[in-house]
Amino acid sequence: MQRKKTSARKIGASDDRRPLGTDVTKIRGSTPTPPKKSPLPQKLAPAQRFPIPGDDGILVCPVGGVGRIGMNWTLYGHAGRWILVDAGSAFVKNATENGCFMPDPRSLRDVLPRLDGLLVTHAHEDHIGAIHHLWPRIGCPIFATPFAATLLKGRLAEKGAQGKAGFRIFKPGDSFKVGPFSIETVPITHSVPECVAMAIETKAGRIFHTGDWKFDPDPLLGNPTDFDRLKRVGDRGVLAMLCDSTNAERDARISSESEVAANLAEVFRTRRGKIAISCFATNLARLTAICRAARMTGRKVALAGRSLEKAEAAGAEVGLLDDRHVILSDSRHLKGLDPHEILLVCTGTQGEERAALAKLARGENWRLPDIGPGDTVIHSARAIPGNEAAIEEVMKRFRARHVEVLMGLDGDKPLHVTGHASRGELKTMYELIRPQFAIPVHGEAAHLAAHGALSLECGARTATLTEEGDVLRVTRNGVERVTKIRIRHLAALESSGEKLVPFEGRVGMMATIPAASVAKAPVIAVRRRGRAARPGSRKAA
């Protein structure tokens, strides 16, 4: 591999000169003017190079998804080779731009020639949203379940890149080899069908990557969690666990998808007007719940929004949906029905201006029914941090028209359930997997810190809090930071059309871990300026 002489190589030296102590929860988005010819920056500024993974440990690099919600990318390196688990996108959050952003593959240029596979845990945007934008620039085989692969193939076909991506389809529970890694997938429940956790085994030990998950006793659709399998993974010994932190601050019991289904049916029955409901497109269990409740209460269901239509078609294609799933072929067919027979499922849970729910609120799409006094709008999804104001803007329009708005609750009955584990479930996961070392991922700084402290209570020897671009080395002796890679970002914006433009999508400095939790046990705080870096050969890491 060619290496440029200009690159800074010293371990622990970072070219990233951001001040310490900035607010990690705030994502500073700004859009530089797109360059005239190429959508990509021509040169990376000098930055640390990725080490070449050795045989005696496993390198772990959260390229995205720590210190923020979204854009989950995790690299694992061993014996000279790498795998990437998930390649998602994050929302662009600023007043003037709509779109998403993702890591620039040029930041991974040392890794790409040695990358044996992209492994997809599940079909959420924050895990797959970058793939159709970046292929074939990444260009390794994509390992995905039938549902995720069907969605991805559709998107790649639209971009004209379908034939360029090689898919290896696996079923939840399958095991397979990718380079020097043996992968065992474990079915786990979340808010999308065919979700898996992954045990990643190498000659240097085993890492467990949970992906997104919760323990839903009655998920309505798809595989239940395979608890025996989780325990067997734990029995064989796990060095480190990278686990979902989204709800690590929440104690509340998480209700199941079936409970939501019953509550939705009650709302559909007791309201006499039209009902519009917004949910995440890939939440096919929620769509199933809506269809069942509609059938029981004499309502007809139509979909508004392309991503919903695509997810429903993909679900039907891979056999996830059954004949109880009756949906009108066109939302215009609702128009001749009585109000109490009308049920419209919409995209736009995050207040996106061009999505169906916002159009419905503005009354600007003639294909959709008019929503007014006596009608009900249900928000059956969570607000991704940063999108609250946009969502509220849409709901305000409905309220101004005297529409009843139910934000995830009818009184105290949930009309939405989170897809992420709360503290009680996290404890159960630690009891099953029993990792020696915890590396909390998928969450903002506060979530990671809360999860780190909890993991120590659950018996982990250390908890390592990371920033995006940190390269950690996991061995039987512990977790150490080897170096930090500067990760650049590209955005797909409405204003930039098909082009990807450079984008500053960084998070700030990791917040300090609450002193109380540090005092109890040895939390390793991975710091920006190389204090946790260890001497040793970059190549032999």
Ligand SMILES: [Zn+2]
């Ligand atoms: Zn997810």
Ligand SMILES: [Zn+2]
């Ligand atoms: Zn996620």
